[in-house]
Amino acid sequence: MPTTDDSRSQQATPGAGELDARKAAILNAVVTEYIGSAQPVGSQHVVDAPGVSVSSATVRSDMAALERDGFLTQPHTSAGRIPTDKGYRFFVDRLGVTSSLDPVGRQQVRQFFDHAHGEIELMLEKTSGLLADLTDCTAMVVGPSHESAAIRSVQLVRLAPHLALLVVVLADGAVQKQSIEFAEEVDEHRLSDAAARLAAHVLGIPLAQVLPTATPSGDAHTDAVVSAGIMGLRALGSAEGGDQLFVGGSSRMAAAFDAVDTVRSVLSILEQQLVVVTLLRDILDTGLSVAIGTEHGVEPLASCAIVVMPISVDGVGAGTIGLLGPTRMNYPLALAAARVVGDRLGERLSETGR
Amino acid sequence: MPTTDDSRSQQATPGAGELDARKAAILNAVVTEYIGSAQPVGSQHVVDAPGVSVSSATVRSDMAALERDGFLTQPHTSAGRIPTDKGYRFFVDRLGVTSSLDPVGRQQVRQFFDHAHGEIELMLEKTSGLLADLTDCTAMVVGPSHESAAIRSVQLVRLAPHLALLVVVLADGAVQKQSIEFAEEVDEHRLSDAAARLAAHVLGIPLAQVLPTATPSGDAHTDAVVSAGIMGLRALGSAEGGDQLFVGGSSRMAAAFDAVDTVRSVLSILEQQLVVVTLLRDILDTGLSVAIGTEHGVEPLASCAIVVMPISVDGVGAGTIGLLGPTRMNYPLALAAARVVGDRLGERLSETGR
DNA sequence: GTTGGCACTCCACTCTAGTGAGTGCTGAGC
DNA sequence: GCTCAGCACTCACTAGAGTGGAGTGCCAAC
Numbered sequence: 001m002p003t004t005d006d007s008r009s010q011q012a013t014p015g016a017g018e019l020d021a022r023k024a025a026i027l028n029a030v031v032t033e034y035i036g037s038a039q040p041v042g043s044q045h046v047v048d049a050p051g052v053s054v055s056s057a058t059v060r061s062d063m064a065a066l067e068r069d070g071f072l073t074q075p076h077t078s079a080g081r082i083p084t085d086k087g088y089r090f091f092v093d094r095l096g097v098t099s100s101l102d103p104v105g106r107q108q109v110r111q112f113f114d115h116a117h118g119e120i121e122l123m124l125e126k127t128s129g130l131l132a133d134l135t136d137c138t139a140m141v142v143g144p145s146h147e148s149a150a151i152r153s154v155q156l157v158r159l160a161p162h163l164a165l166l167v168v169v170l171a172d173g174a175v176q177k178q179s180i181e182f183a184e185e186v187d188e189h190r191l192s193d194a195a196a197r198l199a200a201h202v203l204g205i206p207l208a209q210v211l212p213t214a215t216p217s218g219d220a221h222t223d224a225v226v227s228a229g230i231m232g233l234r235a236l237g238s239a240e241g242g243d244q245l246f247v248g249g250s251s252r253m254a255a256a257f258d259a260v261d262t263v264r265s266v267l268s269i270l271e272q273q274l275v276v277v278t279l280l281r282d283i284l285d286t287g288l289s290v291a292i293g294t295e296h297g298v299e300p301l302a303s304c305a306i307v308v309m310p311i312s313v314d315g316v317g318a319g320t321i322g323l324l325g326p327t328r329m330n331y332p333l334a335l336a337a338a339r340v341v342g343d344r345l346g347e348r349l350s351e352t353g354r
Numbered sequence: 355m356p357t358t359d360d361s362r363s364q365q366a367t368p369g370a371g372e373l374d375a376r377k378a379a380i381l382n383a384v385v386t387e388y389i390g391s392a393q394p395v396g397s398q399h400v401v402d403a404p405g406v407s408v409s410s411a412t413v414r415s416d417m418a419a420l421e422r423d424g425f426l427t428q429p430h431t432s433a434g435r436i437p438t439d440k441g442y443r444f445f446v447d448r449l450g451v452t453s454s455l456d457p458v459g460r461q462q463v464r465q466f467f468d469h470a471h472g473e474i475e476l477m478l479e480k481t482s483g484l485l486a487d488l489t490d491c492t493a494m495v496v497g498p499s500h501e502s503a504a505i506r507s508v509q510l511v512r513l514a515p516h517l518a519l520l521v522v523v524l525a526d527g528a529v530q531k532q533s534i535e536f537a538e539e540v541d542e543h544r545l546s547d548a549a550a551r552l553a554a555h556v557l558g559i560p561l562a563q564v565l566p567t568a569t570p571s572g573d574a575h576t577d578a579v580v581s582a583g584i585m586g587l588r589a590l591g592s593a594e595g596g597d598q599l600f601v602g603g604s605s606r607m608a609a610a611f612d613a614v615d616t617v618r619s620v621l622s623i624l625e626q627q628l629v630v631v632t633l634l635r636d637i638l639d640t641g642l643s644v645a646i647g648t649e650h651g652v653e654p655l656a657s658c659a660i661v662v663m664p665i666s667v668d669g670v671g672a673g674t675i676g677l678l679g680p681t682r683m684n685y686p687l688a689l690a691a692a693r694v695v696g697d698r699l700g701e702r703l704s705e706t707g708r
Numbered sequence: 709g710t711t712g713g714c715a716c717t718c719c720a721c722t723c724t725a726g727t728g729a730g731t732g733c734t735g736a737g738c
Numbered sequence: 739g740c741t742c743a744g745c746a747c748t749c750a751c752t753a754g755a756g757t758g759g760a761g762t763g764c765c766a767a768c
Contacts, residue, residue: 042730055742060731078730078748119531129625157507157523167529169511173519177473177529250604251621260608263617267605271483396761409711414762432717432761 018069023062024094025051027071030063031083031091035328040080085293085327088305092290092331099332101340105134109337113344120173120349124319125246127345132249134337137307137325138270142277143244144311144318144349146174147208147237154202156195156229161185164225166232170207172349178232186225193217194225201230207237243319245273256326257303265300270324280322283308289335293327305329309338313350321345372423377416378448379405381425384417385437385445389682394434439647439681442659446644446685453686455694459488463691467698474498474527474703478673479600481699486603488691491661491679492624496631497598498665498672498703500528501562501591508556510549510583515539520586524561526703532586540579547571548579555584561591599627610680611657619654624678634676637662643689647681659683663692667704675699 019027029049033041043059046052052059063081066072071087074080083091101109112130116123124141131139149170157165162185166178186194201214210233216223236242250270254263269275279298283291283306292305305327311319321342323334373381383403387395397413400406406413417435420426425441428434437445455463466484470477478495485493503524511519516539520532540548555568564587570577590596604624608617623629633652637645637660646659659681665673675696677688 040730044730054740056730057732057742057744058740061733061741064732074731076749077732079750080730119533152513153509153511153521155507155509155521155523159506159525159527165523165527165529167507167509167521167523169509169519169521171513173513173531173533175519175521175529175531177527179473179527249625251618251625254608254614254618254621258614260612260614260617263614264605264608267608267621271603271605394761398761408709410761411711411713411763412709415710415764418763428762430718431763433719434761 019066019071019090022052022054023066024090025049026059026062027066027083027087028091028094030072030081031087034083035330038328040075040082042080045080083328085295088292088327088331089295092292095332095335099336101134101333101336105333105337106340108134109340109344113348116348121244121246123348124244124345125248127321127341128246128248130248131321131323131337131341132252134341135323135325135330135334136249136252136255137323137329137334138250138252139248140270140276140280140320140322140324141246141248142280142320142322143246144172144174144313145243146170146172146176147242148206149174150204150206151202151210151233154195154199154229154233156180156191156198156225158186158188158191164191166229166236168207168233168236176207176236178236180228180232182225182228184221186221190219190222190225194222194229197222197226198229198233201226202233207233210234210237243277245277247276253324256329262303266304266324269298269300276322279306280308280320284310284320290331303327305331307331307334307338309342311342311346311349313346318346318349373420373425373444376406376408377420378444379403380413380416381420381437381441382445382448384426384435385441388437389684392682394429394436396434399434437682439649442646442681442685443649446646446689449686449689453690455488455687455690459687459691460694462488463694463698467702470702475598475600477702478598478699479602481675481695482600482602484602485675485677485691485695486606488695489677489679489684489688490603490606490609491677491683491688492604492606493602494624494630494634494674494676494678495600495602496634496674496676497600498526498528498667499597500524500526500530501596502560503528504558504560505556505564505587508549508553508583508587510534510545510552510579512540512542512545518545520583520590522561522587522590530561530590532590534582534586536579536582538575540575544573544576544579548576548583551576551580552583552587555580556587561587564588564591597631599631601630607678610683616657620658620678623652623654630676633660634662634674638664638674644685657681659685661685661688661692663689663696665696665700665703667700672700672703 026046029046029052030041033045043056043063046059047056063072070084071090072081073084075082124143128139128141149172151168152171153169155167157167159165162182164180166180168176197214197217202210210230212230214226214230247270250267253266257263279296283296289309290305290307294302296306303326304324307323309321310317311321321338323338380400383400383406384395387399397410397417400413401410417426424438425444426435427438429436478497482493482495503526505522506525507523509521511521513519516536518534520534522530551568551571556564564584566584566588568580568584601624604621607620611617633650637650643663644659644661648656650660657680658678661677663675664671665675675692677692
């Protein structure tokens, strides 16, 4: 009998988490079923799952044990079971790198990156849309940080007698600007003079490492313009929230919950760019790739899970992908999509940066 | 008795819409009340409203007439009345320029613009947040179009042997970029040569009016680079969806409806940048400042109203402000806020552009 | 034309079964 | 000591009946 063999061999396996093989199988089945149906899962629905093959009564007693251990919970007595955050955590940890994206999704990703072109911002924006489409989650894409990118070009463009625009091009193709106001009128000639001095001072240096003082020229006016330019550069380099965030498919959060209140509070979090970027970075820093429920500590997102994936360009972290969904989101799909898109995006960015 | 005088003098006024003065007063009262309470309004709630001063029985018969004429509707018999889109339209048309922002709001706006600084994009983004806060609606801000802005500076920055970045600064302070790939390697010297030729060809010309061919130099390679640059410029100038849209307070839509479905479909419209920009432009083109219900023809927004306000810089249209809310949104507040913020934003933009 | 009075309507709420999915427990069997 | 069929029990969900109340439409009187 294959079933007996199966269960025996699995029981023989020591320490699959802290659960014996059958309990783990039951937990997996409950999570999978609940992700699909969003309905509490009863013991009857689980008996046919692979690795279970016992009667519903036995499943029930195992489920009771799983509830005691905090993996499952009941909305009320005489209802089926729902996974707790701990239950999802076990499920996710056991997933490993098994699953890959389905062929249709892979095709979609390939097609997207074959046709992707143009500016990086536009591409990141569209990527967030792609991810949302693939996973039915809200997708967040944080662009590469420009802190360490070398300055490729500095320019001062005169807009008005007292006003100029500092335009910086970085090695990764990013363009940043900063308007600079002068105390007194600056003519075209002095401006280009100052721009040349500025360029000599900072070209090739990462934006975040611009030194505060330049070698003085003979002319005090020009020096004033140069140092205003340096201040502008340093402001750009240290700008908090300088990372660009692209959020796609936020409407999917409305489909995920039926409490309008939850939707509202989740959306208002998504509006706070800095909070989202920090959140993603924090999760990444803790070494997780999935943060479930309260694991990330942002209270309004307690009923959400977040999948994060670093984008690496030439082996160095450059941006982050995040997927936000309800805790009963489709983790295998989300992880697979995030991994595939993250990889392709990383490849793409390293091509451009070259 | 002031009430009698009032009603008489109003009755004497000919053709206030198509309604006699009392019916108009009742309609106004119903709309106002419904905007506040979101509950069907009964005849009893209206008798104390200014300009009514008749018994509830009389109000009832007037309400029945208003319903016959399509201004009001009943969710069911024996319920109070709800305004129809036509009812809201009458209400809005009669508002005129009466209302102004309340002192607290004005203070908030003043404070905002006193502290607003930095780049235009950031300011527009923050403005959308301000508007959302003021009105409890979702705010949309469309930035000034750059089509007619003169080119102030053109630059080609070398990123890789075959790749350069075209950076354009416009007179209004906007910076646009476009990456350009070359068939063969281009060295630093040829690039700066081409950039100079490009500048001579386009400086001072509006982005949308760049001519397709430049006077040839002696060198075929350089000419190729120059024409690639021109193509890039023309691509920027004709870019569809080049207008930048900033949406703030989209979470407020979740608070406005209790049907999650409605929220979802409205949000998914808001995600489509081009649709929103076109919608706002269309409404503006029809000469309306408010589009109620189905007036704008975007089906998923049938239960919404949109308030639009052009931002004018030096008398010329430069961007749009939009406020999106349920049809029972607070029109006086929304109109006042849009007007005040639009004016201040216009002033601010004309300062910067100078 | 306006008004008080009156009968009527119908939603919203409460209460009461009835249903069914699901549970926990128990005692027998392997 | 597991496993499992059987059984009693729990409890959300639904449907139907009853009630209260807000609101209407109509009408006769002023």
